[in-house]
């Protein structure tokens with residue numbers, strides 16, 4: 135079975151990583167790539183990595199023209215832009231994996247509070263499945279639309295959710311201290327990601343206001359059944375890619391480091407992309423892969439987790455292909471490392 139795949143927002147970084155994975159996927163043919171540019175640029179002019187690999191042009195197509203050529207689309211557009219076109223693909227019968235934040239939260243009021251403005255497709259967001267299979271696998275295989283998780287929420291939620299559900303950490307007073315490479319901000323030029331602004335500099339941003347805070351809290355709350363409260367502070371690190379998340383939680387029972395690690399090992403025993411480790415994860419160990427590496431430690435009166443992902447792979451495009459594989463009944467690991 136060959137699935138005809140389209141990518142919306144094909145000039146960006148998540149699209150680049152998606153294409154690298156999809157050209158290795160035995161069941162995929164890429165049939166549509168979109169941009170707002172009018173001049174039909176060749177893919178190799180936008181992403182020279184595909185010179186002599188994929189002979190395609192990017193097109194300024196609307197949903198109708200894409201839908202005629204595809205069975206499934208990956209949405210790599212910014213939030214709000216995504217939800218204003220995705221309903222048309224769904225109505226045309228296509229499957230959709232949306233990498234934007236538009237369908238991740240399940241409460242439109244929370245969306246408005248953190249993203250500003252009314253949600254363009256508010257009814258649908260309430261019931262859209264959140265595609266983090268290691269925590270919320272149920273229903274993904276049957277879904278027409280899957281909301282691909284945010285990069286920071288992936289690393290933080292995979293590390294903390296089992297410990298919270300297992301009663302090992304308290305739901306309040308959790309601190310998630312996260313550091314991301316600059317590709318997390320996308321390819322669209324912004325002042326803060328210019329080389330002289332961020333090179334040789336390490337800074338916090340979005341303190342107390344970052345939109346991934348409610349997404350992390352939603353994940354932990356839904357998975358554990360306990361109302362989680364998290365202080366999330368992201369930082370920009372002068373490297374291309376990778377996220378390291380160090381989380382601090384108060385213990386809810388007296389458990390040794392070995393017991394905490396055993397719980398994580400048992401939870402993820404059959405998960406191909408989560409590696410529970412006794413040594414310390416680093417972004418280099420997962421770079422270019424769909425792995426999330428996690429360790430857990432006891433330090434004084436706290437439980438610490440440290441997790442590493444590649445923001446563009448497990449934090450975006452690798453996770454999107456993992457969801458795609460589940461939605462089409464392919465082996466979950468197809469085309470993924």
Ligand SMILES: NC(=O)C1=CN([C@@H]2O[C@H](COP(=O)(O)OP(=O)(O)OC[C@H]3O[C@@H](n4cnc5c(N)ncnc54)[C@H](OP(=O)(O)O)[C@@H]3O)[C@@H](O)[C@H]2O)C=CC1
Nearest residue numbers: 143145146147148169170210211212215234318320321322
């Ligand atoms: N980078 C990361 O690590 C992660 C990103 N994400 C999310 O994935 C999505 C894509 O991210 P990323 O690839 O990094 O972003 P980029 O900025 O690299 O690419 C976004 C693409 O969307 C197109 N675009 C921009 N604005 C609009 C608009 N208003 N209407 C239609 N198209 C538009 C642009 O194409 P053109 O200008 O050619 O039309 C651009 O190439 C975003 O929602 C992002 O938040 C999620 C997890 C991690």
Ligand SMILES: CC(=O)N[C@@H](CCC(=O)OP(=O)(O)O)C(=O)O
Nearest residue numbers: 233234235284285314315318319
């Ligand atoms: C370093 C950096 O800027 N990272 C991005 C996170 C990218 C992401 O996952 O964003 P969405 O939730 O919008 O998809 C940020 O903090 O906005």
